[in-house]
Amino acid sequence: MIGFTLRDGQWACDGVPVAEIAGGTGTPVYIYSAGLIRGAYAALDAAFAAYPHTIHYAFKANSTLAILRLLRGLGSGADANSGGEIEAALRAGFEPAQIVFTGVGKTRDELDHAVALGVKAINIESDGEADRIDALARARGVRARVALRVNPDIDANTHAHISTGQRFNKFGVPIDFAAALLRRLAGRTGLDVVGLHVHLGSQILDVGPLGRAARALADLTREVRDAGLRLEHIDMGGGLGIGYDGSPHGSPAEYASAVVPAVRPTGLHLLLEPGRFLVAPAGILVGRVADTKAYSGCPRFIILDTGMTELIRPMLYDAFHRIVEVTPRAGDPQEYDVVGPLCETSDTLGHRRELGPVEVDDLVAVLDAGAYGFVMASNYNRRRMPAEVLVDGGTWRVIRKRQSYGDLFRNEE
Numbered sequence: 001m002i003g004f005t006l007r008d009g010q011w012a013c014d015g016v017p018v019a020e021i022a023g024g025t026g027t028p029v030y031i032y033s034a035g036l037i038r039g040a041y042a043a044l045d046a047a048f049a050a051y052p053h054t055i056h057y058a059f060k061a062n063s064t065l066a067i068l069r070l071l072r073g074l075g076s077g078a079d080a081n082s083g084g085e086i087e088a089a090l091r092a093g094f095e096p097a098q099i100v101f102t103g104v105g106k107t108r109d110e111l112d113h114a115v116a117l118g119v120k121a122i123n124i125e126s127d128g129e130a131d132r133i134d135a136l137a138r139a140r141g142v143r144a145r146v147a148l149r150v151n152p153d154i155d156a157n158t159h160a161h162i163s164t165g166q167r168f169n170k171f172g173v174p175i176d177f178a179a180a181l182l183r184r185l186a187g188r189t190g191l192d193v194v195g196l197h198v199h200l201g202s203q204i205l206d207v208g209p210l211g212r213a214a215r216a217l218a219d220l221t222r223e224v225r226d227a228g229l230r231l232e233h234i235d236m237g238g239g240l241g242i243g244y245d246g247s248p249h250g251s252p253a254e255y256a257s258a259v260v261p262a263v264r265p266t267g268l269h270l271l272l273e274p275g276r277f278l279v280a281p282a283g284i285l286v287g288r289v290a291d292t293k294a295y296s297g298c299p300r301f302i303i304l305d306t307g308m309t310e311l312i313r314p315m316l317y318d319a320f321h322r323i324v325e326v327t328p329r330a331g332d333p334q335e336y337d338v339v340g341p342l343c344e345t346s347d348t349l350g351h352r353r354e355l356g357p358v359e360v361d362d363l364v365a366v367l368d369a370g371a372y373g374f375v376m377a378s379n380y381n382r383r384r385m386p387a388e389v390l391v392d393g394g395t396w397r398v399i400r401k402r403q404s405y406g407d408l409f410r411n412e413e
């Protein structure tokens with residue numbers, strides 16, 4: 001029994017009662033299903049089976065080492081976005097040749113480290129960055145493997161905060177300037193231009209723009225065919241969305257049928273950098289009801305011991321996450337605002353949600369929280385980072401302890 005299910009009156013993760021886990025760890029706690037991660041990886045991999053491809057899991061979605069090791073074991077490579085994520089990759093056992101290094105605003109130190117390691121590709125964001133990588137590589141007497149991140153000026157039809165592929169976004173080199181830059185880079189002794197890269201945005205449910213972006217990169221490949229580059233791959237970035245309302249997930253098959261026909265004529269290896277699709281549905285955030293209040297003329301509130309410090313998505317993107325009672329009580333549902341304990345009105349996990357009767361100390365779970373959940377947590381209000389648990393094969397274990405107060409003050413004078 002894989003996944004999060006409501007059976008015999010309580011929610012379980014891969015058959016293990018959520019209440020049992022939360023009772024053991026305390027709350028707030030993130031709980032992940034290894035089985036769901038394996039299933040999502042297999043589904044995506046299978047959808048692209050007809051074309052040579054490599055999945056480079058986007059660490060930014062969730063970079064807890066146990067999750068990284070699980071994905072590495074499935075054959076995934078790494079998409080790292082910072083020096084810290086490169087370090088996470090190495091600690092989780094990835095080889096440098098399995099790491100692509102993306103990110104707008106990489107520092108000189110980060111670039112030098114990536115050059116020294118010899119990562120599979122550093123995704124170049126600008127002319128200036130290309131020059132800096134070239135110089136760093138020549139100083140070390142090596143050639144750095146690089147890919148050019150192209151900004152194709154395509155609207156991904158997603159939330160403006162997570163849309164990255166339009167002219168006015170800070171990411172990549174505008175497509176009109178890409179061919180000229182590629183020709184310039186072909187002669188550099190410190191660079192091997194091995195790929196083209198694009199990332200349109202995140203939580204994309206309409207695969208049309210992804211297909212258009214793939215065609216744009218394929219066209220660019222043709223345009224620079226005679227430039228003397230040794231292109232090996234096209235990296236389509238991440239972005240495949242999921243159904244946060246419980247509807248079927250974004251479809252890997254549709255995704256593949258939008259991208260593969262565009263890339264096939266180039267003959268280049270295809271890289272994918274999925275984050276959300278692999279881990280979002282595989283995680284929940286569990287909190288406990290700290291208080292309730294209902295005054296006439298005001299919303300009825302459920303106040304949890306978890307909120308924006310653990311899961312900021314609802315506040316930052318107006319994101320919808322389903323919220324359920326872990327052990328539903330009998331009785332008529334009511335409409336509640338489900339809020340956190342922080343001193344901010346924006347600390348609201350769900351507006352006007354129908355839940356059954358809820359009492360103080362009951363457990364509540366926020367679903368589809370496996371991506372951009374823990375990784376975006378903060379210590380605001382001196383709150384401690386929550387614990388994380390992985391359920392695998394019917395047993396659970398803590399993969400990250402809750403921060404202690406010692407951890408919280410460790411680096412201070």
Ligand code: LLP
Nearest residue numbers: 058102199202203238239273274275276372
């Ligand atoms: N590759 C690059 C270069 C990226 O910037 C991203 C995400 C990904 C891959 C993975 O995208 P995914 O497959 O997960 O959509 N915090 C936001 C999402 C930010 C995504 C940033 N880039 C959220 O909670 O919705």
